[in-house]
Amino acid sequence: MTTPGTDDQQPAVPYGTPDAPRIAVRGEAHLEVDPEIARIGITVAARGSDRRAALDDLTRRNTTVLDLVKSYGDAVEHLETGGFSITPELARHGRGERVHRYHGSVHITAELADFTTLGELTTRLADLELTRVDGPWWALRPDSPVHRQARQQAVREAVQRAREYAEALGTTLAALVELADIGAEHAETYGAPQRRMRSMSLGAADADATAPLDLEPQRQHVYAQVNARFTMRPPSL
Template identity: 70%
Template sequence: MAGTPETPLVTVRGEATLEVDPEIATVSVLVSARGKDRRAALEDLTRRNAAVLELTKGYGDAVEKLESGRFSISPELSTHGRGERIRAYHGRVHITAVLNDFTALGELTTRLADLELTRVDGPWWSLRPTSPAQGEARRQAVKEAVTRAREYAAALGAELAALLELADQGVENGHSTVSRAGGFSRRMSLAADAEDSAAPALDLEPQRQTVYAQVTARFTMSPPKL
């Protein structure tokens, strides 16, 4: 529909940006093993993998998701002598844990990193796909579009008459790459420490998430008073 002097059109864009606390944190765990023969490497890897799973499951409902990822077992060839000689076997398995209880997060990451030949990466803070924050951002973007259109109409001595179109430009989740004071950045690497005493729990500060929504709206309005 094209505008006319009797029913002019106004097209506006509405935007909203929210900063909210994260809902979940994802941690990646790499379990490794090395042995002189394949069976020894597999047995060590199986034992360490079971230890990681048992420890993580022990946190109950604080762990929202626990998944095993890529597994590999590969030979290490010797660089000395003639022919192909296997020096050792290396085994690896990747595990991903998603937590919704950030109080347990610091303790779990420390305890995992304290396990033998275990690497921990994370946490990655995020919102769930169904987060209420996304709906709130959309509502605020629509309200801003209506307010902006009314202001344009009022500047012409007119009023909004009807909504013709409302186009959703999508909702985006943005993440700051700057760590907060006293906290950590989104990525953190921990190497396993062979200490007799238990390592203290990490004090992790959740990183605020930015949610951005944008809409485009078209309205008809009453004839302006020029």
Template identity: 70%
Template sequence: MANDDPNTDATAVPYGTPQAPRIAVRGEAHLEAEPELARIGITVSARGTDRRTALASLTQRNAGVLDLVKTYGEAVERLETGAFSITPEFTKHGRGERIRTYHGSVHITAELTDFTALGELTTHLADLDLTRVDGPWWSLRPTSPVHATARRQAVHEAVQRAREYADALGTTLAALVELADIGAEGPGGPFGHTMTRSAVMPTSAAYGAGLDDTPAGLDLEPERQHVHAAVNARFTLHPPTL
């Protein structure tokens, strides 16, 4: 005896049947939002005729930069020290290997939530000796509600699209069979991935300038973030009359 229940037949085979036809659709959402975070990279450099002099100079400059960033308090959400190096530079001429000078560098990453403070900080940093500033790179927090909104909109679009196809056949949806993030079952980016374009500030280095003479803070315009979410959905339909 044939089973006329479309849901039962839908689970029996991985494809549609005349009693339980399947429909597969894709739902997408594209949103724009103001960034929540801005990250800058700071490279502090120093040099000296011997290793100890270079290291002492680098230690002093690094401490000065860290102290400066920390004066911005809660505006700085994250402050991390990355790569550190002391490298000898050899003379290009003469017999044998002779060290001409030592170069030291340390890389610092700062993440801020206050973009007015960001403009002031980058200006102060760029006015320091042998200091390079890169960025800012704008982003949303991984827990930003914008991601959840995009995911919901993608699901709603998938359901709406499936209903439109069912309506064109003169029938209605019977059941949801599968809902999957794009890339969840294979290679690809994370669902709801935030796509950002980096705005890189030119390398800045000033010599002999003090904070009292620092020019007005940079007026940085936050870059709007583009959030994309996508899902694949499969439904069973009540058998249409064709």
């Protein structure tokens, strides 16, 4: 058995020392702000007894939807097609693999920042043939300054809390030892629809224009948390 030398590295004392007591605190922030963007999902469908006819109808309706969305110009920040399918439906009765009809669909996602335009666009889309609209999903942009504001507020709250503990002991903070971001931001809500809207038109559009939907943006909640450790000057106990 050997005795460690004085030059061997010693483990850090997790709770500080009498000459440098430590304070461990958590800083938290919660901001409630208006959303910056809204996403809607659009599903265009077609069906028919002939594959080519179903495909032609789907192509025509898809073009109609894309042209409508693009007609709103800069109000639409992002537009993408997420999936396409054309599926045969077999007859329930009879022998063999006889196709009864074909079903086709195209899935489109649109992202808008102009919420006034959003209500009008969703109404016009829902008024089209075999077109379904889902959403809107309200969110903040990934690079929104709100995320930074929440993190900074959480740090300030941690410092203030540590100072209050030190003052309760009749002393002051000496130094920051550690600041850890524990990743507690939940600003985005893409996974769950907010104020979900679902509409499908199975026939031709009405002759009279439908009044635009009145959509109220849902406030977004941004959370941030940090763990902080400080040393303080030895208190007189």
